[in-house]
Amino acid sequence: MTKQELLKEIKNALQRDDDIAEDMELESIEEWDSLAALTLLSLYDQLFSVTFTMAEIGKCRKVSDLVALVGDKVS
Amino acid sequence: MIKFQKEDNYLVTGASSGIGRAIASKIIELGGSVIAVARREEKLNELGAVSEVIDLSAKVDDLSSWMLDLAKKHGKIKGLALSAGVQETVPLRATNLSKARQLFELNYFANLALAKGFCDKRVNAGRGSSMVFISSNAAISGMPGLVNYSASKGALDAAVRAMAAELARDGIRVNSVLPGFVRTEMTEKWGSMNGPTYFEEMDKKYPLGIGRPEQLSGVACFLLSDSAGWITGQNIVVDGGGSL
Numbered sequence: 001m002t003k004q005e006l007l008k009e010i011k012n013a014l015q016r017d018d019d020i021a022e023d024m025e026l027e028s029i030e031e032w033d034s035l036a037a038l039t040l041l042s043l044y045d046q047l048f049s050v051t052f053t054m055a056e057i058g059k060c061r062k063v064s065d066l067v068a069l070v071g072d073k074v075s
Numbered sequence: 076m077i078k079f080q081k082e083d084n085y086l087v088t089g090a091s092s093g094i095g096r097a098i099a100s101k102i103i104e105l106g107g108s109v110i111a112v113a114r115r116e117e118k119l120n121e122l123g124a125v126s127e128v129i130d131l132s133a134k135v136d137d138l139s140s141w142m143l144d145l146a147k148k149h150g151k152i153k154g155l156a157l158s159a160g161v162q163e164t165v166p167l168r169a170t171n172l173s174k175a176r177q178l179f180e181l182n183y184f185a186n187l188a189l190a191k192g193f194c195d196k197r198v199n200a201g202r203g204s205s206m207v208f209i210s211s212n213a214a215i216s217g218m219p220g221l222v223n224y225s226a227s228k229g230a231l232d233a234a235v236r237a238m239a240a241e242l243a244r245d246g247i248r249v250n251s252v253l254p255g256f257v258r259t260e261m262t263e264k265w266g267s268m269n270g271p272t273y274f275e276e277m278d279k280k281y282p283l284g285i286g287r288p289e290q291l292s293g294v295a296c297f298l299l300s301d302s303a304g305w306i307t308g309q310n311i312v313v314d315g316g317g318s319l
Contacts, residue, residue, distance in 0.1 A: 015168060035166055038220050042169035053268040 022064040079107030086110045088159035091118035093259030097288035132181035142192025153200040154299040158209040164220040182227035200244025210251040212314040230311040239289030239308030248307040255314025257286040283315030
């Protein structure tokens with residue numbers, strides 16, 4: 001999966017109209033809340049078969065941190 | 076005081092850990108014999124029960140005939156305590172239908188197949204036989220992320236009432252127990268996933284605190300026993316007041 005494809009998956013998971021960019025602060029994204037974080041956990045499990053904790057997601061400050069979680073699984 | 080007879084066989088699924096294991100231990104403690112079913116043999120060996128190692132969700136279509144084989148091998152079965160199940164926290168928006176069906180396969184269809192096998196008069200021990208399904212208080216309380224899991228347990232509870240009505244003429248009772256949050260191997264994993272304050276936070280949601288498997292096993296044994304001889308078709312909440 002490419003980074004752009006992952007960003008699109010995250011955008012859809014957040015049910016957001018506007019695109020998201022890596023440099024965006026999560027706090028600035030209206031749709032980002034605890035349910036969105038839970039959704040992302042499920043999404044990563046389904047897409048990459050990796051299980052993250054809410055604590056790990058909670059440490060993310062920017063969209064780039066969410067992308068970095070899956071490291072080399074995106075190109 | 077509930078007492079079981081040594082010649083009475085009780086089949087317990089999910090017997091390698093958590094609530095299932097506590098129920099199996101309690102039945103043995105009260106004098107009954109247990110056919111302990113799980114995927115992990117090493118955990119079953121410590122129980123002092125007859126062990127049957129099987130992945131229930133992989134053999135759903137064969138489970139009813141498997142019950143008949145078990146009865147031939149170990150003798151007729153007096154009761155079922157069906158505790159095997161899986162919980163997945165998946166928000167609605169992230170629901171994958173294929174995975175959702177897999178959860179239903181174990182939580183609902185495997186139990187349905189076992190119940191079907193048990194209602195065969197060549198399998199059950201006749202009048203006084205009983206089934207107890209381990210459901211969840213999620214079947215009656217909405218919680219974010221548990222849409223499909225709650226539905227699978229709700230399906231079980233509804234089936235319990237219909238089965239009870241259908242099997243009453245044969246003297247077979249059918250009930251379910253709806254636990255709240257119980258500390259088990261499975262929930263310990265959630266604790267490590269959700270951070271250090273997870274159990275503390277869960278504890279606050281339960282007026283009597285979160286539960287232990289031993290707090291469910293007594294209720295399950297009561298429902299399996301003749302002491303509950305006039306109780307059928309009931310979904311009994313045992314959750315420390317968590318669903319109040």
